[in-house]
Amino acid sequence: xxxxxxxxxxxxxxxxxxxxxxxxxxxxxxxxxxxxxxxxxxxxxxxxxxxxxxxxxxxxxxxxxxxxxxxxxxxxxxxxxxxxxxxxxxxxxxxxxxxxxxxxxxxxxxxxxxxxxxxxxxxxxxxxxxxxxxxxxxxxxxxxxxxxxxxxxxxxxxxxxxxxxxxxxxxxxxxxxxxxxxxxxxxxxxxxxxxxxxxxxxxxxxxxxxxxxxxxxxxxxxxxxxxxxxxxxxxxxxxxxxxxxxxxxxxxxxxxxxxxxxxxxxxxxxxxxxxxxxxxxxxxxxxxxxxxxxxxxxxxxxxxxxxxxxxxxxxxxxxxxxxxxxxxxx
Amino acid sequence: xxxxxxxxxxxxxxxxxxxxxxxxxxxxxxxxxxxxxxxxxxxxxxxxxxxxxxxxxxxxxxxxxxxxxxxxxxxxxxxxxxxxxxxxxxxxxxxxxxxxxxxxxxxxxxxxxxxxxxxxxxxxxxxxxxxxxxxxxxxxxxxxxxxxxxxxxxxxxxxxxxxxxxxxxxxxxxxxxxxxxxxxxxxxxxxxxxxxxxxxxxxxxxxxxxxxxxxxxxxxxxxxxxxxxxxxxxxxxxxxxxxxxxxxxxxxxxxxxxxxxxxxxxxxxxxxxxxxxxxxxxxxxxxxxxxxxxxxxxxxxxxxxxxxxx
Numbered sequence: 001x002x003x004x005x006x007x008x009x010x011x012x013x014x015x016x017x018x019x020x021x022x023x024x025x026x027x028x029x030x031x032x033x034x035x036x037x038x039x040x041x042x043x044x045x046x047x048x049x050x051x052x053x054x055x056x057x058x059x060x061x062x063x064x065x066x067x068x069x070x071x072x073x074x075x076x077x078x079x080x081x082x083x084x085x086x087x088x089x090x091x092x093x094x095x096x097x098x099x100x101x102x103x104x105x106x107x108x109x110x111x112x113x114x115x116x117x118x119x120x121x122x123x124x125x126x127x128x129x130x131x132x133x134x135x136x137x138x139x140x141x142x143x144x145x146x147x148x149x150x151x152x153x154x155x156x157x158x159x160x161x162x163x164x165x166x167x168x169x170x171x172x173x174x175x176x177x178x179x180x181x182x183x184x185x186x187x188x189x190x191x192x193x194x195x196x197x198x199x200x201x202x203x204x205x206x207x208x209x210x211x212x213x214x215x216x217x218x219x220x221x222x223x224x225x226x227x228x229x230x231x232x233x234x235x236x237x238x239x240x241x242x243x244x245x246x247x248x249x250x251x252x253x254x255x256x257x258x259x260x261x262x263x264x265x266x267x268x269x270x271x272x273x274x275x276x277x278x279x280x281x282x283x284x285x286x287x288x289x290x291x292x293x294x295x296x297x298x299x300x301x302x303x304x305x306x307x308x309x310x311x312x313x314x315x316x317x318x319x320x321x322x323x324x325x326x327x328x329x330x
Numbered sequence: 331x332x333x334x335x336x337x338x339x340x341x342x343x344x345x346x347x348x349x350x351x352x353x354x355x356x357x358x359x360x361x362x363x364x365x366x367x368x369x370x371x372x373x374x375x376x377x378x379x380x381x382x383x384x385x386x387x388x389x390x391x392x393x394x395x396x397x398x399x400x401x402x403x404x405x406x407x408x409x410x411x412x413x414x415x416x417x418x419x420x421x422x423x424x425x426x427x428x429x430x431x432x433x434x435x436x437x438x439x440x441x442x443x444x445x446x447x448x449x450x451x452x453x454x455x456x457x458x459x460x461x462x463x464x465x466x467x468x469x470x471x472x473x474x475x476x477x478x479x480x481x482x483x484x485x486x487x488x489x490x491x492x493x494x495x496x497x498x499x500x501x502x503x504x505x506x507x508x509x510x511x512x513x514x515x516x517x518x519x520x521x522x523x524x525x526x527x528x529x530x531x532x533x534x535x536x537x538x539x540x541x542x543x544x545x546x547x548x549x550x551x552x553x554x555x556x557x558x559x560x561x562x563x564x565x566x567x568x569x570x571x572x573x574x575x576x577x578x579x580x581x582x583x584x585x586x587x588x589x590x591x592x593x594x595x596x597x598x599x600x601x602x603x604x605x606x607x608x609x610x611x612x613x614x615x616x617x618x619x620x621x622x623x624x625x626x627x628x629x630x631x632x633x634x635x636x637x638x639x640x
Contacts, residue, residue: 059541086546094542101541106534111556111631121542154632170542 007075008178008210009035009058009097014072016053016062025281027053029234031072033212035178035227040204040211042225042242044218044257046278050234051214055180057081058097058212060089077177095125098171099180100200103187104163108155114141114166115151118173125174140169144199161192168200175207182214197223218257222246227314230254233279233289240315248328250317252296255330288320296321296329331628334638338621342614349613350399350606357602358391364411364600385411398606407610408603410596417607420592425611427497428577428588434504435512435573440566443516447523447562451531452550462520469517474576478510478583495585503586511580515569522565523558530558556630563630567623571616 011033018025028050035041043051056062058074060081074081076097084092098121101107109117118137122128128136138148144165146158155163164184171179181200185193201224204211213224221228221242228245230238230253238251249255256274263269276293279285285292291301301320309322321329365381366373382388386397401408407417450459485506486494492506493499530536531554539553578590585591589608596604628635 061537061540090543090545092543093540099541101534101538103534107538109535109539109553109557110633112553113632117538120539120544124543154636156633156636167538170538 006036007034008037008039008077009033009212010073010075011054011058012073012075014054014057014074015070016050016057016072017068017070018066019068020066023282025066026234026284027067027281028057031231031234031236032239033229033236035210035212037177037210038208039226040213040224042221042228043212043214043231044216044221044228045231046216048278048281049231050281051231052102052182054231055099055182055212055214058178058180059093059099060084061093091125094121094171094176095174096176097178097180098174098176099182100164100168100171100184102183104160104167105187107167108163110155113152113154114158114169118151118166118169121170121173137169137173140173141166143172143203144169145195161188161196164188164192164196165199168196168203172203172207176209178210178212179204180212180214183216184213185217185220186215200224218261230257233281233284235289235318237290237319238317240311244312244315248311248315250311250315250322250328250330251319252294252321252330253290256293288318331625331638335621335625338617338624342617345617346402346610346613347399349609350402351395353606353609354391354395354398354602357597357600357605358394360600362600363387364602367599368412398603402606402610407607410604411601412596412599412604417603420604421589421607421611424587424589424592427586428581428590430504431507431511431580431586431588432570432573432577434508435515436566436570438508439512439516439519443519444523444559444562447520448527448550448555448558450520450524451527451558454528463524466517466520469513470521472513474510474514474579475583477513478506478580481506481510482583497586507580507584507586510583511573511576514576515573518565518569519562523562526558526561527554530554533557559630560627563623563626567619570619574612574615 011031014028014031016028018027031050031054033041033043033054043054045051053062053067057069058076058081060074062069069082072082076092081089081092108114115134115137118140119130119133122133122136123130126133126136134151138151141151142148146162146165146169150157155166158166164187168184179200184200185196188196197220200211203209204224211224213220215221225242227241228239229236230245230251232253238245238249238254240248245254249258253274256272259272260274262271274293279289279292285302287300287302287304288294288297288306291297294301298320304320306318306320306323308316308318309326310316311322311326363378363382364385364387365378369377369381379388386394389397398408407421409415410417410420413420446462449456450462453459482494485492493503494506497503527550531550533554536549536554539549544553574590577588578593580586581588581590582594589611593605593608595601596608628638
């Protein structure tokens with residue numbers, strides 16, 4: 001393992017639950033994530049797998065109540081986010097770590113101009129006056145491809161793709177060390193998706209920023225990520241480099257994700273969706289949470305949680321199939 | 331914007347005409363005759379007929395109405411049947427009292443209701459918030475006349491701090507009527523502010539603001555409040571009508587010579603011009619306050635502003 005200071009982000013054993021009444025939602029369980037400086041990690045999984053909760057915990061913004069961070073450490077450049085006081089948290093938010101949210105339609109305040117909203121973070125972290133921050137906000141707008149003259153306009157005057165550019169401009173305004181992109185293109189149509197992705201990639205390369213890319217789109221992963229974590233029902237079931245995951249995948253769930261993709265070369269082939277539904281996080285199945293949907297399930301899968309099996313330095317999988325082999329069993 | 335205001339004011343004219351027609355018809359159909367009440371024990375058939383002729387009451391209703399409207403459109407509210415003085419003179423004196431009660435009630439309610447509503451939303455589990463919600467529940471469910479009587483009993487009869495009736499002690503005379511009138515209004519403002527604030531705090535853009543490192547204070551007062559105030563402003567504006575209705579009760583309980591009591595007296599005496607005059611003024615106030623609400627909307631919300639420009 002690389003020494004801590006070279007990692008922008010290091011999450012160790014993170015467990016988060018939502019407690020409502022007498023129900024406990026196991027949103028995130030024992031998650032470990034490492035993002036070295038300048039690298040991008042893709043966090044992949046179905047809706048409800050705990051991806052957004054993991055991301056919000058990095059900003060210590062998991063809504064509490066009902067969210068509770070039960071255990072774990074989140075080191076942002078060596079400093080544990082979960083041990084920071086409110087003042088320190090405000091200093092890092094938007095400054096060291098920034099987030100691009102999923103839905104640009106609702107992520108902007110409808111009664112403030114986009115210029116004000118971009119300038120706000122600059123004003124807080126760069127300690128400059130209104131005028132200077134607004135000037136910088138204009139140049140941020142231009143950076144994401146919107147004329148600076150539109151800074152005085154309100155969110156409702158922008159299209160969805162433009163709003164997402166504004167959200168990106170807000171996130172990048174103070175050149176953070178880590179950018180969390182939470183399904184930044186899900187709410188956009190395909191041509192705009194490509195533009196936004198290209199923009200994120202370009203900006204990231206210019207500034208050597210690290211990134212956590214949350215998505216359920218394996219195409220996006222292939223395009224922007226260095227390492228990939230596959231998340232299922234709050235746990236990371238497989239973790240590896242882009243190559244490990246795309247060419248040497250080990251976990252049946254990862255395989256299921258790839259099999260669900262349409263194949264352009266063979267359009268007659270039926271899509272093979274993963275059968276069943278993602279389990280109710282209040283009532284996770286015993287053992288491996290994926291076993292009811294797994295084509296390779298063995299008796300022990302429903303009884304015992306599989307151990308983490310290291311395939312290589314970067315690649316690990318949590319599955320009973322690999323109890324005594326490294327070779328792919330799929 | 332100016333054009334919009336003018337259009338809204340012009341739209342008032344048909345509203346006032348319909349209002350006067352409805353009230354005129356109802357008063358015309360109500361049993362009882364102004365002349366009987368005016369003449370009292372001196373009433374005879376001949377005197378009554380003479381007085382009816384003098385007041386124009388012998389003419390068909392539609393003729394009476396047309397004459398009234400013709401004068402009203404020129405700004406003349408007509409003569410009171412009972413006092414034979416211009417309605418305008420009576421109204422202008424009484425309006426001042428009503429104006430102060432309503433303004434005091436509004437200022438009191440808005441300046442207390444909104445901050446308490448915000449606190450109740452941002453610290454929902456504190457003892458203060460919980461007790462304020464009980465108070466607001468009392469506020470929306472307690473009838474004005476009963477609250478007024480209780481306040482008189484406590485502050486005038488037992489404690490002797492505040493006058494129980496009339497307007498002769500200036501500001502002191504205003505306190506109890508304003509509290510009585512405004513309690514329900516304040517409860518409404520408080521509850522609306524609380525619920526819309528709770529709603530606003532859950533929005534995505536609040537999370538965006540927090541993710542920028544904005545202080546919690548600025549998150550609430552700068553980002554959430556502006557959005558949360560819209561429903562509150564609606565309630566403030568819409569309930570001006572309710573306040574003016576409450577004024578009738580409040581002025582009666584506290585024996586205050588205001589528009590509300592004038593209205594009650596005028597109805598009892600079948601004094602049609604006086605009733606109409608009071609109602610036209612009240613309707614005008616409600617319409618103007620709704621217009622002001624719409625303008626405040628436009629001031630706060632750029633989306634509404636954009637609609638007016640079109």
